[in-house]
Amino acid sequence: MGTFIPIHGHTSRIFRRQRENLKTIHLSKDARKTVYDIARSTNIYPYHIWARAALGYSLGVMGNPDDLPSTNVPDQGDSPEEQKVSIGGFTGELKADTFWGSDKTDEMAFMALLRQREGRTLEDEDVITSLIKAHVERGLRYFCAEFARLGRRGDEFVLSLLEEPSRAAKAGQGSSIAQDVVQSGVDYSVRIILGKDVRSGMPVETTINGKGQAPHIAIMGKTGTGKSRTGLGYLASINEGKSQQVPCLIFDYLKGDIAREAEFKLVRDTLQAKVIDIEHEPIPLSPFALPNYSEESIRDAAYRFWGTLKSVMPQLKEKQRAKCVHIVRTAYGNLGRAPSFVDLWETADMVYPDPKERDSLLGSLYSELQRLADYKLFQNPTDSRSHPFYEGSYIINLSTLPEELRKAAVFLTLDHLFPELMARQNAPLDANGFRQIRLIIALDEAQSYLECKNPTLAKFLSAGRSKGVAVMLLSQRPDDFDQPKVNYTEQMGLKVVFRCDVNRPRAMEVMLGGEIDPQQIASLQPGIAKACLSGSNRPIDLQAWQP
Template sequence: MNMPLGRVLTSERAEKIKDDLTEFTGLRGDQVAVLAICLSLGVYGKKEFSFEDATGYELNPQTLTRNGSDPWVEALFSLVYGRDLSVPEESETLTHLVRGHLNHGLYLLQEMKDGSGGRLDAFLKEISQYVTIRHLQLQDRWRPVVHGIKLFVGTDVDSSNRVEWEFNNTEKSPSPHVGIAGRSGYGKTQLLKALLAQLCGIEARVPCLVFDYKGDFARDTSFVQSLNAQVLNPEHDPLPIHLFALPDYSEKTIKRFAARMQESFSAAVRMGEKQQYRLRQAIIEAFNRRRGKAPPYPDWREVAEANCNLSQSGEADTVSGVLDKIVTYELFADSTTSVPNEPFYARNTIIDLSALSAYQELVVYLLLDHVYYDMRSKGDALISEGWQELRLIIALDEAHHYLQEDNPVLGRLLREGRSFGIAVFLSTQTLSDFSNQSVDYSELINNVFLFQLAQVKRADLTKLLRVSREEARGLEDEIHRLKPGQCVWSRPVGIGDRTYSVIEAEQFYKTIGRDI
């Protein structure tokens, strides 16, 4: 169904209030906007609004409706106003009413802030008075149920007993992130596939996003079928994502986004300070050129053109060269190309990076940044009776290519992703990959599978496994003796406590042939 909601532009006064409230509350602009709309509907009901200037910020209708998948705007306004506002001929009316309630809701929030004495707790208490007991009862009634997830990880070498893992049990593990390390050919990829098949298979409900460095996952037909996954290969077709589509298009939001994009570029491409500044300005300029147009966001071609115009010398440099390759190779969809309403990672997805050579890291960093901020906008994942809701599994194969760089977004995903329901799986060849000069990823990983390694440093074992040097010495010998398919599994059995087992790790080719 086509959404009848058109461009929602606030008044200039409302824009200033929105910027002030985002700073005051720490909420994003689109979150403040939804709060304002709902507050105004509750206070004013079927109010008819006179026209106000529309010179403020533009709220992205796709953000209001979760990319068109949630018709709450049409449904709520139709209910309040007693007529069907979802039909195309009511588009202008619906847009006018949304704009009016957005403006007046922001005015109400400003009054509440002024009356709070600048105290956030007093401001929130004032808002909470509009939430009734009935609302809370309905919220509890429709709260999703969180189920425990139990994985079969292998067989204990000593006892031959079946070994299972309560993956999302928060009483045993404060973090769901997983590290898998081992020499090539010893079973780490087979274990990773087996875990993903159990977590994200056709019968499961947790989607996964796999960054496939060498094509080992995308070319495995059995694995792709077991997940019913879509395989995206940017070498052949543009990735179906508009990276520049934002929740709103205020000046502050665009500047923050430009800084984020520059940060992701800098992690993958060596850039001087002047190049970093020019890239930020080029992104901002590309957005400015889209003001008043549809869609309100640019694409990489427009950013590349803006970057070229801002270059004083006019000569090609690292940044302009990378931008040119992104455009020439059509790695991402342009702004005029239609993409699915739901996020590309809402279903099991494998990104085949094997043919991208020098641009693999950049594509990964840009997508991780997008996923991180999109998932953060959904709020905290639920925890029920010790089980945490899982919303997305992110798997990075050959992760040493990303761990060796100072990658801020990967650090944020590992530090904060758990609270959003994200689990990150990192598969690499050496233990030292889990820590570099700037970021110690080993502190953020609680679940570790170690196959035979070419080199084992006790210092790495003590950091990653939280053991004494004496224990690390014994584990070092154990790891050197491991046979193909065997691994040392270190996992929490309670907050602060750990246990170690030598197991015959589950292999994907066995998983698909048995009833787990």
């Protein structure tokens, strides 16, 4: 008990069935406001998954909810007007099909926990509904307090839910939301030989996934300094000679050399990586596939798509948002399944058949939908195969795409992977506290992504550790990590800096610790880098490779 219950399942069609044991749940106004605020701050939708998460939390805490209502009605403290209030489009009404989703396994797990807590058979609809509402409300009260304690920062809140003991546990009431499983007889440590210490000549080794360590890696340097060679060499060394490999998902952004050139053949062979050349083969997932196809889920997917599109295509205007959302929602409704980009483009033609009206209302949005349809970035949504990215290593060659589509392909992939990641149990620990790494995501030319300020990447960095996901960012300079709303530096564990230009010395000092002379960084010799290991606040001079 006390685990963060999975909140996403998989389905490729609208699937409705009568749930006999649960009536519609009516959340209080305070609970609705909590759900709305947290969903907006974390950008994790649909709203009802937070109600399910709250249920999972409450069921894992000792004692019964202290506000068990006698009937399932809106709270008596809510006025008739308040009971009708829609907060950001969320009415607080949770119907059985929406709340449980299409996967009956989740429903059965929750009901088993509820019966275990009550110590009796539960058959009466009103009793079951009242109990579930009481637990959801209690869980949301905790979420509200924790969210406020963390300054209403969504990334910190998600990390708190995944890794910190619950506040109830501190009061002696129960255990943490996400429990870690410790496995004996295994070694999950991920060690990397970085190179040699310039002063001593001794090998420099680090472990990226120790207790309390961020497993993420940042490697910076100007073009030609060997940052890609170094970073990908580290990935190969992690897997060299290992029977149980760590899967790597590598996005080759600029030149296609990682995917094709002889310089990286040893990396490809060591990782046993499959190369996906997006010019000839789509990315094997459907970005519009949803855990369920409720009206709320479709709405949230439509807005999420607009957010990603706008972050990489600045020519789009805010006034086009409503049109984009309408097209996406219409496509879902007409098809009864996840649409493809071709479906979206054809739906735009159907909704706005007059070319003059279409050009006037949609403008560049229509041409961008057409471009996405033409390039066939992702597999057809009628292909029900799940993606293979946790099973082996993949290199996705984006180099032949226009720049905006390269970014869109990466962010749409991450948008699809993140909720899937959150639904998984924490990655297990070995007896020495090393957490299993299930996947490493590597982004070459990462400055191209960081400047977009897309929230999904920040979420991976803040919440991926407990789920066993590490991120490697290969970028031009430390300045790239210091963005207005997110300082990515704070999330990185291992940091390696080759020769580069430093426009903001403060960013370099935060990256490596202590006062750093920008001129010293700009004049580093080939193969020499400044490195700061996870948990250290003092850089060392590292010879990463021999000229």
